[in-house]
Amino acid sequence: MRRWYTEIPALRSAYPELQVLSCHDEYLLPTMFDVDGLLVGYGNIAPELLVDLIEAGKARDYAAAHAIHERLLPVTKAVYHRGSHMEGTVALKWGLVNRGILDHATVREPLLPLPAGADAEIAAAFASADLDSVVVPA
Secondary structure (H helix, E strand, C coil), X not given: CHHHHHHHHHHHHHCCCCCCCCCHHHHCCHHHXXXXXXXXXXXXXXXXXXXHHHHHHHCCCHHHHHHHHHHHHHHHHHHHCCCCHHHHHHHHHHHHHHCCCCCCCCCCCCCCCCCCCHHXXXXXXXXXXXXXXXXXXX
8 A cells, every 4th residue: 555655645745757557446535445455454443434435435525535534544654654564454453442442452473563653653643633432332
């Protein structure tokens, strides 16, 4: 996902005359149409924004969808723009801890803990997206 938000725009900015030919996904709003990231990721760490995003999509309200996308971008970067998908899995757990859904982000092999400070980075991303703890029914 990192290339959608950082690498492709950087290339286009540095080389405006260059036509970037790549997968069609770069031309779509990934958090809106990429089912893997949308459902697996945001369905558990930001379900309320996922519902809003789906509603904006059904209404064909690109401005609202884009606003939600921009609001989620710090979370996307903190969770998904990591070295590997395996790190993203652990980062998702930290997101769930941050939202109050899990008590801890303990991982089992072959996963490894994230570097020191990653939990604070993820918490800051959630705070910047104005995502507080969720109320979990008993």
